[in-house]
Amino acid sequence: MQIPIIDFQPFTEGDSATRQAVAQQIYQACHEIGFMYLKNPGISPQQIAALFAQSQSFFNLPLEVKQQLAWSDEVSNRGYVGVERERLDPDKPGDLKEAFNVGKEVSSHDTVPNMIVNKWLPNQEDFQTEVLAFWDTCSKVVEEVLQAFAIALQVPEDFFVIKHNQQNHTLRLLHYPPISQLLKPGQVRAGAHSDYGSITLLFQDQVEGLEVQTKDGEWILAPAIPGTVVVNTGDLMQRWTNHVFCSTKHRVKIPVDERIMRSRYSVAFFCHPNYDAEIACLPSCSLENPAIYPPISAGEHLLSRLQATY
Known part of the structure; x- marks a missing residue:
């Protein structure tokens, strides 16, 4: 089975029949x-390249600097996650990757109860500006994808958009460092897992490794294709649709050639419903x-999944 390539421009610019x-x-x-x-998808190659450059600069910082922004808890789910800190497959050793998580930016002037804020280093204005601009762009893209989902599933076109209007999304920068150490049994760059929310946008560099599991249990490669973004459905969308849409396991394997000595970079944008949204079968x-x-709240589901992987 091949992963299909779908031109999204006719949806954003076309008439009703085209959409x-x-x-x-x-x-x-x-x-x-x-x-x-x-x-x-509506994201310029220049913006993607600029974010990857900023991501590389961030991960090149000394570990003690990155640890100043250390991820602390499942509720905020923000900040720096060190190598082997996370196990996406709970039965396997820690993943050979590091990450930086950013949520919706809130101003110090906002009066939000229990306000959760992003973590930033001082004197990193260019990094912060580029990351937040990319977060905003991805937020617009997922709204349009959610509209397409609604049309496909025969619900009002704004059904999913309304359920996501609090923008509880997470932008995650990822770095898979070169591997020179002895591997623990079963250790990979990112363990086999399905995503937790509604949909994920994934941007990756040319160092391959992402694999997707088919319904037959076969693992197929999902390489980077210029001019495209990988989109996959998550657990909550599978639950919402009663398995009409599937949340598929995927992983990042360790290369078996010279790429094992090269860094791999990717960026994931996790689209998640409002925390109080009820996920019930359509x-x-x-x-x-x-x-x-049975119905479940989106926030309850997300917390339980994060607690299982840290």
Whole structure:
């Protein structure tokens, strides 16, 4: 099975019939494999390149500097995550990667109860500006993808957008360092896992490693394709759709050639519903099969998944 490439520009610029046709392509991809490449997603190559350059500069900082921003708890889910700190596959050793998580930026003038703020280093204005601009761009892209999902699933076009209007999304910069140490049994760069939320946008460099598991249990490579972004559905979308859309396991394997001595960089944007959103089976997804899951709040689900991986 191949991961399909879908041109998203006709959806953002086309008429109703064109949008419906693209939504149907997305439906097929989400139903059959849970992964797709979106071509022309509305993010310029220049903006992607600029963010990757800033990410590389950040991860090149000394460890003691990055640790000043150390990730501290599941509720905030922000800051720096060191190598082997996270285990995406709880049965395997810690992942050979480091990460930096950013959520929605809130101003010190905002009066938000229990306000959660991002962690930034002083004198890193260019880094902060580039990261937040990319966060904003991805937020706009996922809104349009969520509209396509709604059309595909025969619910009002703004159904998912409203359920995500608090923008509880996470932008994650990822670095997989060169590997020179002895590996622990079963250790990889990112363990086999499914994503927790609604949808994920993934940007990756040319150092391959991402693999996606098909329904037959086979692992297939998902290389970087210029001009596209990888999009996959997460656990909550699978739950919402009663498995009409599937949340597929994926991993980042360790290269078996000279790339084991090269850094790998990627950027993930995790789209998550409002914390108080009730995730209950959509009526259009229970016509043939009864609901598999009881309703759950999105926030409760996210906290339980994060607690299991740290």
